[in-house]
Amino acid sequence: MDKVRFGIIGIGNMGSSHALSLIHDIQGAELTAVCDTNPKRLQWAKEHLPSPVLAFGNPDDFLASRAMDAVLIATPHYNHPTLAVQAFENGYHVLIEKPAGVYTKAVREMNRAAETSGKLFGIMYNQRTNPLYAKLRELVLSGELGEIRRTNWIITNWYRSQSYYDSGGWRATWAGEGGGVLLNQDPHQLDLWQWTTGMMPARIRAFCRFGKYRNIEVEDDVTAYVEYDNGATGLFVTTTGEAPGTNRFELTGDRGKIVVEDGKLTFWRLRVPEPQFNAEFTGGFGQPECWKCEIPVSEGEGSQHKGILRNFTNAILHGEPLLAPGEEGIHGLTLSNAMHLSSWTEDWVELPLDEDLYHAKLQEKIEASTFRKNSGDGKTLDVSGTH
Amino acid sequence: MDKVRFGIIGIGNMGSSHALSLIHDIQGAELTAVCDTNPKRLQWAKEHLPSPVLAFGNPDDFLASRAMDAVLIATPHYNHPTLAVQAFENGYHVLIEKPAGVYTKAVREMNRAAETSGKLFGIMYNQRTNPLYAKLRELVLSGELGEIRRTNWIITNWYRSQSYYDSGGWRATWAGEGGGVLLNQDPHQLDLWQWTTGMMPARIRAFCRFGKYRNIEVEDDVTAYVEYDNGATGLFVTTTGEAPGTNRFELTGDRGKIVVEDGKLTFWRLRVPEPQFNAEFTGGFGQPECWKCEIPVSEGEGSQHKGILRNFTNAILHGEPLLAPGEEGIHGLTLSNAMHLSSWTEDWVELPLDEDLYHAKLQEKIEASTFRKNSGDGKTLDVSGTH
Numbered sequence: 001m002d003k004v005r006f007g008i009i010g011i012g013n014m015g016s017s018h019a020l021s022l023i024h025d026i027q028g029a030e031l032t033a034v035c036d037t038n039p040k041r042l043q044w045a046k047e048h049l050p051s052p053v054l055a056f057g058n059p060d061d062f063l064a065s066r067a068m069d070a071v072l073i074a075t076p077h078y079n080h081p082t083l084a085v086q087a088f089e090n091g092y093h094v095l096i097e098k099p100a101g102v103y104t105k106a107v108r109e110m111n112r113a114a115e116t117s118g119k120l121f122g123i124m125y126n127q128r129t130n131p132l133y134a135k136l137r138e139l140v141l142s143g144e145l146g147e148i149r150r151t152n153w154i155i156t157n158w159y160r161s162q163s164y165y166d167s168g169g170w171r172a173t174w175a176g177e178g179g180g181v182l183l184n185q186d187p188h189q190l191d192l193w194q195w196t197t198g199m200m201p202a203r204i205r206a207f208c209r210f211g212k213y214r215n216i217e218v219e220d221d222v223t224a225y226v227e228y229d230n231g232a233t234g235l236f237v238t239t240t241g242e243a244p245g246t247n248r249f250e251l252t253g254d255r256g257k258i259v260v261e262d263g264k265l266t267f268w269r270l271r272v273p274e275p276q277f278n279a280e281f282t283g284g285f286g287q288p289e290c291w292k293c294e295i296p297v298s299e300g301e302g303s304q305h306k307g308i309l310r311n312f313t314n315a316i317l318h319g320e321p322l323l324a325p326g327e328e329g330i331h332g333l334t335l336s337n338a339m340h341l342s343s344w345t346e347d348w349v350e351l352p353l354d355e356d357l358y359h360a361k362l363q364e365k366i367e368a369s370t371f372r373k374n375s376g377d378g379k380t381l382d383v384s385g386t387h
Numbered sequence: 388m389d390k391v392r393f394g395i396i397g398i399g400n401m402g403s404s405h406a407l408s409l410i411h412d413i414q415g416a417e418l419t420a421v422c423d424t425n426p427k428r429l430q431w432a433k434e435h436l437p438s439p440v441l442a443f444g445n446p447d448d449f450l451a452s453r454a455m456d457a458v459l460i461a462t463p464h465y466n467h468p469t470l471a472v473q474a475f476e477n478g479y480h481v482l483i484e485k486p487a488g489v490y491t492k493a494v495r496e497m498n499r500a501a502e503t504s505g506k507l508f509g510i511m512y513n514q515r516t517n518p519l520y521a522k523l524r525e526l527v528l529s530g531e532l533g534e535i536r537r538t539n540w541i542i543t544n545w546y547r548s549q550s551y552y553d554s555g556g557w558r559a560t561w562a563g564e565g566g567g568v569l570l571n572q573d574p575h576q577l578d579l580w581q582w583t584t585g586m587m588p589a590r591i592r593a594f595c596r597f598g599k600y601r602n603i604e605v606e607d608d609v610t611a612y613v614e615y616d617n618g619a620t621g622l623f624v625t626t627t628g629e630a631p632g633t634n635r636f637e638l639t640g641d642r643g644k645i646v647v648e649d650g651k652l653t654f655w656r657l658r659v660p661e662p663q664f665n666a667e668f669t670g671g672f673g674q675p676e677c678w679k680c681e682i683p684v685s686e687g688e689g690s691q692h693k694g695i696l697r698n699f700t701n702a703i704l705h706g707e708p709l710l711a712p713g714e715e716g717i718h719g720l721t722l723s724n725a726m727h728l729s730s731w732t733e734d735w736v737e738l739p740l741d742e743d744l745y746h747a748k749l750q751e752k753i754e755a756s757t758f759r760k761n762s763g764d765g766k767t768l769d770v771s772g773t774h
Contacts, residue, residue, distance in 0.1 A: 154539065161665050242661075257631060270630055
């Protein structure tokens with residue numbers, strides 16, 4: 001094989017962008033088919049994609065076509081696991097958009113299907129290509145920061161107006177998207193939070209507010225407190241209601257402190273580990289010598305979506321290791337599900353999550369929903385630069 | 388009256404520093420008496436203070452002496468309310484060191500005694516003289532930030548080694564100090580948190596860890612989540628176990644965001660209030676125009692302890708309004724008590740606090756204590772620059 005033939009299901013905001021990337025930018029990839037149940041999007045495909053690209057109006061025909069080697073799933077969240085399972089059963093490699101799904105019970109089934117199939121499975125965690133977070137992970141996992149003691153991510157620069165939510169009747173509903181800021185804006189941060197540290201919390205107490213700032217039924221404001229097995233604690237604060245918001249990730253460890261903010265990574269490095277200083281110091285007041293280190297990080301935001309498409313293509317063609325294995329999508333979603341569940345039960349949620357309980361509670365929310373929005377026209381918003 | 392005669396009870400770390408200030412720096416004030424039950428400290432007084440200053444070995448004689456107009460109380464925390472009540476009953480003006488006390492039940496009695504006495508009552512909230520926080524309060528209370536939506540104070544730059552805790556057997560015990568980082572390091576921030584915003588939380592869920600980093604029985608690591616009546620949320624994160632730590636106070640409001648960090652106050656100001664933008668905007672993605680404003684703040688940390696001493700003196704002599712009325716000390720202590728109580732009960736604590744319950748729980752901790760430290764020699768640590 002010298003080319004990977006890609007088919008895309010869902011050519012809305014992200015799918016159409018990926019289509020153009022596969023055509024123009026990814027060596028070793030070609031786009032051979034697309035699928036969308038929305039006639040307007042199929043029309044877009046006919047007008048904007050080269051004629052050899054097949055266009056299907058339903059997933060069954062698309063998956064039966066054998067027109068591709070790999071399927072990229074860029075549909076609404078709920079369909080990621082079900083379509084992925086179908087694609088694996090049909091013998092395709094699968095790359096899914098984030099989040100992995102809406103509830104982990106379905107994602108676990110998807111992961112099992114991936115394993116059974118023996119096919120490659122990737123997830124569009126494009127922020128893993130961001131040099132800032134790649135460097136952070138490298139520093140933490142190589143032990144430069146020592147044992148982690150605290151993680152604190154303030155990620156509140158997701159301003160969304162009512163106009164955004166009104167642009168699609170399915171937006172920010174339990175039935176349509178299965179969540180709000182956690183499902184739609186934060187999947188990358190929920191991934192990076194544990195990917196850069198290599199640590200999942202042991203338990204979570206979260207305080208979600210639903211429709212606090214907007215006429216929506218899902219969460220638009222969240223404060224989550226977590227505890228890790230090693231005794232470390234963490235915070236994750238997010239909202240779509242604040243402007244201009246903040247994106248600041250602080251990590252503390254035995255060896256100092258790292259702050260990622262404004263595109264910079266700063267490491268306050270202790271000359272000796274804090275526990276050693278504490279054991280040896282006898283002077284009452286005093287603290288370890290600390291060096292403020294500006295850590296070099298490559299310019300820009302990295303290769304992003306194209307980087308993931310390229311990596312996935314090279315993984316199929318040349319066995320390159322996946323930067324974002326699809327199976328890892330369950331971690332970020334577990335955090336998101338746990339935050340909902342903790343708020344609904346007003347209690348701690350221990351991990352591993354009770355996935356059946358979460359699924360049952362989510363179904364209750366969907367069934368109890370009486371929410372109707374002044375729906376927009378379902379137009380495809382320009383998402384340039386907003387991924 | 389053209390001079391205020393001061394007497395100081397407790398001439399340890401802070402008291403001796405105040406004694407020298409009153410002698411050398413505060414116009415309109417004179418030091419006429421000191422009192423300490425520790426003979427070593429009385430010896431210090433005889434060696435370092437001018438001979439007209441009377442030195443008493445017990446508070447009863449001191450208060451009976453009529454040698455002063457105002458009493459400054461700089462004893463261990465527990466004694467602040469009891470001594471203040473005694474001083475008011477003896478007809479003195481009273482200035483207390485922070486915190487106001489250890490539990491609000493006693494502080495409330497102190498406040499009542501102050502009111503009954505008709506005397507002036509102040510508290511050493513010297514950080515209220517810091518131009519940064521004075522400016523912050525002015526901006527918030529004048530409405531520049533609009534309605535507050537979130538407060539988030541990371542105050543973790545309180546590194547204390549085991550050597551510090553071992554320097555006094557009473558340190559960081561329930562019986563000796565009644566708390567840890569909240570009672571000893573954070574009283575200023577717990578004051579400024581609500582003084583600068585004019586808002587007390589309605590309820591608190593806190594996660595205190597006791598003796599997490601050091602061989603102590605009180606809290607050395609705290610994450611507290613709060614909710615306000617207006618729907619705003621807040622966080623207060625503090626520890627003595629991290630180095631180098633962080634001191635960053637972020638406030639979000641309808642009109643933007645303020646961050647106080649590194650001695651600077653930055654205001655990201657929205658050109659129109661966010662709710663107005665949201666009501667008028669129809670473009671899907673998009674957010675209010677935002678100006679990054681560097682707010683001018685006077686250099687330095689302000690007049691600090693001397694400023695409070697001067698203000699209290701001028702209040703007595705000339706009726707100058709008190710910058711830090713003693714009655715306000717209960718607010719910060721309420722927050723601290725509520726954080727303990729929430730952790731002990733593993734539940735929300737609603738304000739107003741159940742003060743009898745807190746007092747009963749604190750007594751339980753004291754009675755159940757089996758804690759013994761390798762006690763130091765009770766030496767007076769040099770606290771220059773560490774207030």
